[in-house]
Amino acid sequence: MELGFEEKDFLACCGSTKFAKEMALASPFASLEEAVRAARDIWFNKVDVNAWLQAFSAHPPIGDSPPASHHHRTSPTSAQWSKGEQSTAIATATGSTLQELSEWNAQYREKFGFVFLICASGRTSDEILAELKNRYPNRPIIEFEIAAQEQMKITELRLAKLFSSRAKDTIDQHPAVVAKKVEDRVSIIGGHLTVTSEATAVKTSQIPTRTRPPITTHVLDVSRGCPAAGIEVRLETWKGTQPRPSFGETDIGGWIFQGSSTTDNDGRSGQLTSIVNVVDPGIYRISFNTGKYNPAGFFPYVSIVFEIRESQGKEHFHVPLLLSPFSFSTYRGS
Template sequence: MAAPMLLSAEDVLRVNGSRRFAAAMAAASPFASLADALLAARRIWLNEVDVNGWLEAFAAHPAIGTTSPSVSKWSKEEQSALSTATDSTAQELAEWNARYREKFGFVFMICASGRTAPEVLAELKRRYTNRPIVELEAAAQEELKITELRLAKLFSSEPTVPSTTTEGPATQSDKAAGSSNRSRPPITTHVLDTARGSPASGIEVHLEMWKDSSALLSFSNKDFSGWATLGYSVTNNDGRSGQLMDIVDNIAPGFYRISFNTRKYSPAGFFPYVSIIFEIKENQTAEHFHVPLLHSPFSFTTYRGS
């Protein structure tokens, strides 16, 4: 069984810049699992951290789309999809960032993982029309999404599991940068709400790998603590998740599990949590695996897409 995760305030400050949040999370640790840490983070951020703590956390982030060398590796990873922005879009984004800060007094907060520059710009313009109190709440929710994503990185599996994001979160990405023939990670997903006939946004997605394939295959081992987290994201307005793992040419063969927190999206639904387990064989390591979820309140299905 995995050892509980003990977090120091310094660890948490890498995740969220609020000192009050960091102290409370450190006091609440150790955490037996990522799920326990995420529950604590949500409770502390929404119920124990005041507005000053929120603003302190916002101030730790660069303006969206910033390319300065001082920007942290995690911020660069989270905004990687913005790197292809055209000069005109980047300029407009910078102008709207300044306009937003002048109106609200803090940096525009958005969980940019998997979002393109035009998507971020459109959301910035939309939220610019909010009243300050409404926008403060929206920014706090986006900060929480980023916090949850970064906590998942802290809880990433041991170095023995290939293609994970471990300590020094950008280490694997840095090694792969510029060396992979892929344009996207080997495993991707999206969620479609079949009851509404539209993409399902705001659904938390976790990707894991089983560390002992033989034990899972035979089900002789009833201890299912062998799942190692590879990545975490939240579906965007198109129902697509952000990057769940590094972009590598060859993924490790084995069993993978992709899980969706559907309770928040559909509180009255029958399935509060959906997990899909699939196998990548030795001769499939260079292939792409798109594993979507087609969800309604009382049923779900999946398939292997492209």
């Protein structure tokens, strides 16, 4: 059964009017997964920077309630959801923590020009404050990308709530099917945001809980200020004679091919590995054919080696490349 929604419904999920209009045009959706796929495509590929900033501005600072001046752009539903998402943070905060959060929020806004954004669901005030301090030294272009990823996490969580609410309104039509589908879909989106009980973990482990591969990347050409399209990307994992490659390792055959793709017009790679619930621990390497992209540059290719530990199997690893002809940098995104 397809569920249709209006623009105001999607505006409660994400404060960008452009995003809400595009989602309303794409509606109705046969499932929550279909809506999430559309949302990610619209957010990362179809809206502009102004839409991102508009969505950021709809969020109150962590630890604060939406001020009266924001009521014209923050719907009652959005404000209610925001309060619920911050409930753990508020419940675990002391007066001194709230004061420190307020001070760091102000410093962050002064440096970056927008509110500190994080998917706060299930996070304590101390965890949020630590993440704020950790991200504060970032360069603006990196922090802007991280904030956009956090906004998408929030949007996905709220889409799950939206579908759950709509299903309750129509449950008399399909009581068993609709209730079961929505329950499962909410678990899929919310599973990576909150700590679940052991029983819930056993239940959800039998169905795919990811909506994208566990390892992703994108390339940004910082010399041109735009995504780098057409770069060949290759993912490998270490299976050499030694448990892990060391500096100067000569066991060339130890790297085993996992997948490859080419960055699209938004600088994002295609699928490099299968969509699995738990990614295998080990040493991974993403290589970029930068010499073909920029023959006059300094780097014939760039390889980024990173480790996924056994305890991190359910996490997502976004490893971007920020590239110019004579320098490059990377970071772990989300």
